[in-house]
Amino acid sequence: MRWLVALDESECSERIIGWMRAFPHAKQTVVTVVHVLAPLEVPESIGVSGQQLLLQQQSAMVEALLDRVRRLLEESFADVEVIVRDGVPSSEILQVIQERRPDLVVSGMQGLYRSPGFTIGGVAQRLLSYAPCSLMLVPGRVQAGGGLRIMLATDGSEDAQRAAGVVAGLPGIREVTIVSVVRPLGAEKAVLERFQPEESRRMEAAFLRQRRAEARKAIAGCEGLLRDASITVRARVIAGHPAEAIVRAARRDAADLLVVGSRGLTGVKAAALGSVSQAVAQLAPCPVLIVKP
Numbered sequence: 001m002r003w004l005v006a007l008d009e010s011e012c013s014e015r016i017i018g019w020m021r022a023f024p025h026a027k028q029t030v031v032t033v034v035h036v037l038a039p040l041e042v043p044e045s046i047g048v049s050g051q052q053l054l055l056q057q058q059s060a061m062v063e064a065l066l067d068r069v070r071r072l073l074e075e076s077f078a079d080v081e082v083i084v085r086d087g088v089p090s091s092e093i094l095q096v097i098q099e100r101r102p103d104l105v106v107s108g109m110q111g112l113y114r115s116p117g118f119t120i121g122g123v124a125q126r127l128l129s130y131a132p133c134s135l136m137l138v139p140g141r142v143q144a145g146g147g148l149r150i151m152l153a154t155d156g157s158e159d160a161q162r163a164a165g166v167v168a169g170l171p172g173i174r175e176v177t178i179v180s181v182v183r184p185l186g187a188e189k190a191v192l193e194r195f196q197p198e199e200s201r202r203m204e205a206a207f208l209r210q211r212r213a214e215a216r217k218a219i220a221g222c223e224g225l226l227r228d229a230s231i232t233v234r235a236r237v238i239a240g241h242p243a244e245a246i247v248r249a250a251r252r253d254a255a256d257l258l259v260v261g262s263r264g265l266t267g268v269k270a271a272a273l274g275s276v277s278q279a280v281a282q283l284a285p286c287p288v289l290i291v292k293p
Contacts, residue, residue: 001029003077004102006093006123008035009065012108016138017069019287020106021076023136024148024170030079033069034096035062036089090126102133109137109281109288128278128290134166135290137281150176151255152226153246153280156218159261163291164222167259168229177234178222179249180215181242182208212237243279251285259289 005020007013020031037058046054066082073080085092097105109124124137152167154160167176215237226233238245250258262277277290 001026001104002032002100002102003029003104003106004032004034004093004097004100005106006034006036006089006108006127007065007069008089008108009061010108012138013065013069016106016108017072019138021072024172025077026171028078030081031073031077032081032083032096032100032102033066033073034083034085034093035066036085036087036092037062038087038089090123093123094126094130097131097133104134104136105131106136106138109139109284124281128281132292134292136287137284137290138287139285148173148256149254150257150259151246151250151253152176152178152222152259153242153276154178154180154218154222154261155242155276156180156214156221157261159263159291159293160218161221161225161261162293163259163261163289164225166289166291168225168231173229173231175232175234176226177236177253177255178219178226179236179238179246180218181245182211182215182237182239183242184240242276243283246276246280247283247285255286257287257289258284259291262290262292 003020003025005016007016062084066084070080070082083096085096105127107124107127127135128137150167150173152160152164154164164178167173219235219237223233223235236249238249240248246258246260249255258280260277260280262275277288281288281290
């Protein structure tokens with residue numbers, strides 16, 4: 001396995017490193033740390049010598065940060081590579097992803113959908129849309145420790161099955177809660193209202209029974225994969241709009257990690273269509289692992 005982690009000088013990066021060290025991984029996992037020196041807005045009034053001093057201070061600070069990061073990660077991972085680039089963070093990180101082709105990219109998600117800029121949140125937003133591999137987003141606050149409480153969301157799709165397979169392959173996982181969402185009626189509701197009230201209620205109940213049956217079937221499909229891996233499985237059918245319901249369940253259960261599958265769309269298609277996985281990443285109170293094809 002090869003992981004790539006994007007860091008900046010923020011406190012969020014400290015939490016990412018702590019989370020990575022605690023997250024279950026194979027001993028042979030190799031990590032590439034990427035840090036991009038974004039252009040500084042240096043006022044001309046400080047003069048050439050002042051500008052040079054400021055840039056030297058930035059380089060020294062980054063060098064000290066990356067030396068510390070390397071030492072910490074080398075305690076948990078087989079090999080650690082550090083890459084420093086100059087330029088726009090999101091563009092440079094995506095370039096390194098193309099060069100190194102990691103299995104998983106780890107980034108912060110603080111400020112995920114705020115205005116664009118040279119922030120780790122802006123990077124996360126671009127990674128969601130353009131990264132061709134699985135992505136783990138870590139919020140500003142995490143509780144990293146032993147015995148992760150994982151929540152896996154499934155809709156019965158191949159993407160969800162793939163995500164379940166990834167969870168089953170994580171070393172040391174003992175318990176997973178699988179959730180599947182029963183969506184409320186949308187356009188169907190407007191059509192049913194044209195019938196007599198009693199007939200409308202009967203048909204609405206039939207719609208919801210069918211959706212609950214599909215949710216139970218989706219859960220069963222993931223349960224087999226996880227139980228084959230000797231993982232204790234809990235399951236629950238929940239109701240609501242998918243992203244909101246999943247995040248609400250994760251918050252209620254105090255999940256340490258949310259895992260969702262993704263169709264792996266990138267670029268314009270991802271931005272135009274949106275997805276449950278992107279909405280979950282925006283709302284989640286805990287780290288989110290988005291498993292792409």
